[in-house]
Amino acid sequence: MKAVRIHELGDPSVLKYEDAPDPQPKPGEVLIKVEAVSMNFADVGRRSGRYGGGTPTFPIALGLDGAGTITAVGEGVEDRSVGQRVAFFGPSYAEYTTIASGSTAKIPDGVSSEAAACVPVTFGTAWYCLKEATELKSTEHTLVQAGGSGVGTAAIQIAKYIAKDGGKVVTTAGSEEKCRKALELGADVAINYTTQDLVEEAKKATGGKGVDVVLESVGGEVYKKSLEAMAPGGRLVSIGRTGGEVPEVGQDYLSQRGISAIRFGFGTLRNERMVEVRGQIEMLMMLIKMGLFKVVIDSTYPLSEAAAAHRHLEDRKAFGKVVLIP
Ligand SMILES: NC(=O)c1ccc[n+]([C@@H]2O[C@H](COP(=O)([O-])OP(=O)(O)OC[C@H]3O[C@@H](n4cnc5c(N)ncnc54)[C@H](OP(=O)(O)O)[C@@H]3O)[C@@H](O)[C@H]2O)c1
Structure with missing residues (x-):
């Protein structure tokens, strides 16, 4: 089969569209013919080495999630069958996984x-951050940073x-065009954080509160x-550092302000609570079917053009998700 793998860390040119061994399902696994690959910023971090994680074993099969059809089931699998369409967490930059x-x-x-x-990582992260990590209430004001990111477009909705x-x-983005699209998606206020004063505008949007x-x-100054x-009483949940490192913040500052700040890792949470998480992913897909939420897809690329797709994401050109098609 064809897959996109990396044999070294580096710029998008290290993404190789190449022959890879046909995978066989082990006990407890299913074989999926991948029909769509969700690209996440974490793929860029992994490819470039920016996300650390020790010395990797090459080749690396990239991808955190995708969707396709089950073509075989391994020994002991009773809850899934051949022909079912599934979204999944796991390596996805390939024809089969x-x-x-x-x-x-x-x-x-x-x-x-x-x-x-695009639902498992993107909508899953936004859902757990807002429902569980910060317990957003129906009268409360939210600030979604980088509203044009995949997670941002889900979180706004x-x-x-x-x-x-x-x-x-309230949301932010790095261009006027992305701000306009964020408003169309349902944000009440969109702030261009490259030209406007984010604090002043966010306060103004919430009547000074x-x-x-x-x-x-985003990290850094943002x-x-x-x-x-x-x-x-505010709660901040930090999920990434797309634009800079996450600063250390003193407990004294937080307690004087009466606010809290936490970091969240969806990967760890879902490993611990997979049965519940997959139920939530199925529920989110039902809400998408009902039209309550929409998956904003910026662009699709053939899997063979993964390098161009990574450049598009890194150049901050996407509003919403970039999807690869094997
Ligand atoms: N902790 C978790 O479990 C978890 C789960 C999912 C995602 N994440 C993190 O959440 C963030 C968003 O993920 P995503 O996949 O939704 O991202 P994405 O679709 O690739 O979007 C990233 C956004 O970051 C903004 N950005 C700011 N500075 C940037 C820079 N120097 N280079 C590139 N983009 C920059 C861009 O928006 P503007 O151009 O508008 O600034 C861009 O739209 C990432 O940091 C990711 O690692 C974490």
């Missing part, structure tokens, strides 16, 4: 493989859905400004 059956979620009829592929009793959804919940993924934009 083997995944633990427990890490797959059934796709409802009417949801495309492209959309389903989820925050709007939860904060239905007057909570505002500040935001109650922040979903932060992280610091997020804290400044918060109201007493």
Whole structure:
């Protein structure tokens, strides 16, 4: 089969579209014919080595999630069968992949493989951050940093859905065009954080109060400004460092301001609670089928053009998800 793998860390040119061994499902696994690959910023981090994690064993099969159809099941698999369409957590930059059956979620009829592929990591992270990590309430104001990121486009919609009793959804992006698209998606206010004062604008948007919940993924100065934009009682959840390192913040500063800040790793959570998480992923796909949420797909590329797709993401050109098609 064909797969995109890396044999060294580096720029997008290290992504090699090449022959790889046909995978066979082990006990407890299913074999999936991949129909759509969700690209995540973490793939860029892994490819470039920016996300650390010790010395990798090459070749690395990239990808955190995707969607496709089960073509074979391993010994002992009873909850999945050949022909089922599933979204999954696991390596996806390939024509076929083997995944633990427990890490797959059934796709409802009417949801495309492209959309389903983008649900596990992107919608899953946004959902758990807002529902569980920060316990966003229906009257509270949210700040979604990088509203044009995959996670950002999901989070804007989820925050709007939860904060239905007057909570505002404020978001940020690096261009006027992305701000306009974020407003179209449902954000109440979109701030261009390359030209506007984020703290001042977020305060203005919330009647001077500040935001109650922040979903932060950019790091550096944006992280610091997020804290400044918060109201007493506010909760910040940090999931990434796309634009800079996450600064260390003193407990004294947090307690004086009456705010809290945590870091969140969806990978660890889902490894511990996979049965529940896959149920939530199936529920999110149902909400997408019902039209409550939409998966914003910026562009699709053939899997063989993964390098161009990575460049597009790194150049900050995407609004929403970039999807690869094997
Ligand atoms: N902790 C977890 O479990 C978890 C799970 C999922 C994602 N994440 C993290 O969440 C973040 C978003 O992930 P994603 O896959 O949704 O990202 P994505 O779609 O690739 O979007 C990343 C966004 O970051 C912004 N950005 C700011 N500075 C940037 C820079 N120097 N280079 C590139 N982009 C920059 C860009 O928006 P503007 O151009 O508008 O600034 C871009 O739209 C990443 O940091 C990712 O690692 C963490």
